Amino acid sequence: MKARRSDDESLDSIRLRLDKCATQFDLFRLLREITEFYGFDSFFVAGSGEDGARTLSDMIIISSAQSNLIQRYDDLGLFDKSPLRRALAGTGVPFHCRLDVDFQGCTPEQLQALKAFREDFNIDSCFVTPVYHRDFGPGTVCFLGKKEPMCFADIADLALVSQLAHQKLRSVSAQPAVVDSPLTERERECLVWTSSGKTSVEIARILTLSEHTVNHYLNNAARKLNAVNRTQAVAFAIRQGFID
Template structure:
């Protein structure tokens, strides 16, 4: 354990502790820059994976990339052929760039992406997929010229990345259900019974009120959630985690 030029374990935990005191994305960016450089990484990006109609720049949370590379990446739409991205979509575990497979013969675009990255000094790297409640959430990809990438350092980078991402998300999406008026306790109750498969009449019997009243609450919830019907209202309430079920 000790005796190395620097302790990856202590570095990682110190970073995680430091995160608690960082209150802005740029502060997190700076802290990541410092800590990751100790592992040999000069560049990194924290981003979601763009959907079919999304652009990369719409899902980037933080990045420290060489000037020019990001522009090229966007203009060439490299994200559609990036082997790192591809593997990221299907991977739970972190992986080194070298472990992201592609066919050099049959997939020239993949090779192109990796070659152009090399032009910017990004030849080797490490990528961590981040998964949440609904599956894939984001990835953190980092690269450098003189990497300290071993079985010992990977867990440290893993830990740092997971906590950094959580911190970034906590700061960048504080809204969530704050949009629109909040549901009342009664409205949530009706939706919960609806989610359990109960009809308005059922719920009324259960709660000792009339079917009409149940319907009124459901309608009210539909308006607040901008849902066109009960099913969508329940789906929205579940997605926004408004129901304790």
């Protein structure tokens, strides 16, 4: 997918590869290629969050963005003023927005901080697709980067790809925890990624957590499963049916 071919051929290729994704990592790798293919730098998929979550960090499901990008965004206190707020409700149409003009009601200090944010991470826009899943509710798929306005055909194609990718992510995600499992959902996610051969650094990037937090979850999981290390914890969790 390095070079653009005809629109129909490119879209068909992406759809076929999405169908073949069997794990979260398969999808993560393909989404990174899609991100590059459409001229963006990073992506994230987010849900609406639980218990009235008010930060993007709490809503992220999977992301290729730098680990500190999402946290910095939250620290600016602009989430409720951003176009992402309405998109995370799962309503509206896909849109390509500028990070320098599409924020409303910001103070001069916030606008200055937003300018520094754009410069530090070399991004000026994002493409956002509101999504909805019948079992998991609303969310969004977002691509970030330094990108010129998109043509209608690319907007339509990337919006469709985003919808399909979101559905596939939900279908390949770890199954709901067994009722008597001692593991939290985050502990299970970290074990699932560990079972796929991912390091703590890689898991932190995928889940937009710090490496320290990932290690904390893995250590907790090992302790709960009476395992001496994460490798043994994965084996125990699979044996007990806590992860697939």
